[in-house]
Amino acid sequence: MSDEVVNVVENLKITEQKIQEACDKSGRDRKDVTLIAVSKTKPVSLLMEAYNAGIREFGENKVQELVDKYEQMPKDIHWHMIGHLQRNKVKYIVDKAALIHGVDSFELAREISKQAVKKNCTANILIEINIGDEETKFGVPYDKATELVDKIIGLPNVAVHGLMCIAPNVENPEDNRQFFAKMRQKAVDINSLNGHNIHMGVLSMGMTGDFQVAVEEGATMVRVGTGIFGVRNYSI
Ligand SMILES: *Cc1c(COP(=O)(O)O)cnc(C)c1O
Numbered sequence: 001m002s003d004e005v006v007n008v009v010e011n012l013k014i015t016e017q018k019i020q021e022a023c024d025k026s027g028r029d030r031k032d033v034t035l036i037a038v039s040k041t042k043p044v045s046l047l048m049e050a051y052n053a054g055i056r057e058f059g060e061n062k063v064q065e066l067v068d069k070y071e072q073m074p075k076d077i078h079w080h081m082i083g084h085l086q087r088n089k090v091k092y093i094v095d096k097a098a099l100i101h102g103v104d105s106f107e108l109a110r111e112i113s114k115q116a117v118k119k120n121c122t123a124n125i126l127i128e129i130n131i132g133d134e135e136t137k138f139g140v141p142y143d144k145a146t147e148l149v150d151k152i153i154g155l156p157n158v159a160v161h162g163l164m165c166i167a168p169n170v171e172n173p174e175d176n177r178q179f180f181a182k183m184r185q186k187a188v189d190i191n192s193l194n195g196h197n198i199h200m201g202v203l204s205m206g207m208t209g210d211f212q213v214a215v216e217e218g219a220t221m222v223r224v225g226t227g228i229f230g231v232r233n234y235s236i
Contacts, residue, residue, distance in 0.1 A: 006230040008049040012037075015227050022215035033215055036080050038207075038225030040065065041232045044072050050228060051077070059101075059223050063089040070096050082164075082204075082223055084138045087111045095119045101164040101204050102128040104140045109152045116157035123158050126204055129186065131179040132168035139165065142182065146190050153195035160195070162202030162220070163187050173210035180205055180217035 015035065023030045038059040039047045047058060047069065056076060060066035061083025070079055078098035085093075085102055093100075094115040103109050103125045116123040127149060130139030140148050145163070152160055165183055167176040183205055191200040206214025208227035215222060226232070 006046065008046060008228060009053050011228045011230075012050065012053050012055070015224055018212050019215060019222065022212040026216040028215065032220055034221045036082070036204075036221055036223045037228050038082065038223050039069070039229060040083075040225065041234065042229045044069060046229055047073060057098075059225070063092050067092055067096060080221075080223075091115045091118075094123050095121045097123075099124045099126065099161065099202075101126045102138060104128045104130075104138055104148075106148060106151050109148075109155060109158060113155040113158045121157065124161050125158060126162050126164040126202060127160060127190075128164045128166075129183065131165040131183060134168060137166055142186065145186055146193070149190050149195070149198060150193055153193070153197060155197075158197060160198045160200075162200050162204065163190075164202075164204035166207070167205065167210060167214075170210070173213045176210045177213050177217060180214050180219065184218040 019033055019035060020030055034057055036057045036059040037050050037055045040061045057078050057080060059080040059082040066079055066081060079096055080099050080101060081093055081097040082101045085100060085108060087108055090111045094112060100123060112123045112125060127145055128139040129142055129145050130137050149160055152158060163183055163186060167179050170176055183203055187200040187203055202221055203219050204221040205219045206222040208224050211222040211224055
């Protein structure tokens with residue numbers, strides 16, 4: 001198989017235009033939407049092309065890969081842990097990830113808290129909701145999210161910044177609009193808990209296939225992989 005030639009700079013330009021369009025359409029300020037370049041499986045050389053084009057937010061879904069790239073790349077990058085995090089691996093990234101997106105159980109939150117106390121840092125987390133109620137996906141059920149956040153209020157060195165979801169894989173992104181709208185509503189509900197370590201400012205939702213709809217529905221972080229770095233090859 002021949003290597004696909006990827007024009008990261010051009011792809012970023014197109015992605016940026018699409019974000020701007022979605023902001024214009026919904027009356028939002030572009031500054032309120034953070035683009036996370038999802039670089040999983042991609043080589044550091046390609047990530048550096050995005051870095052040189054101004055990207056400072058990168059998303060990875062594997063602990064080892066995040067740590068490797070963290071060590072190889074410039075230190076002004078914010079690394080987003082967007083994958084499912086096993087409890088026994090929390091200690092490797094708690095002081096490296098700017099934001100841990102996929103927290104979906106109290107046990108995981110408690111481990112993050114414990115390791116953050118040890119490393120004398122504050123761990124910034126998002127609660128992942130299984131918004132499409134899909135068996136194949138991680139995330140807390142929609143109706144259990146408030147209860148989970150309520151328990152986390154008591155944990156030291158952890159700050160909940162909002163919610164994250166991976167919406168269903170659909171042909172027509174409009175099909176996910178309902179889910180993005182439900183996410184925004186849940187963030188409003190949870191914010192009314194008024195926990196000292198709860199600030200529901202972040203809605204991490206939208207990927208290559210549906211990020212424009214997500215922005216229109218209030219996403220403050222979109223996670224775009226394929227749209228920037230091209231298709232991923234998992235066979236190598
Ligand atoms: C891989 C991944 C993305 C990016 O997906 P694309 O469809 O390539 O944009 C976003 N979020 C999560 C959690 C991912 O694992």
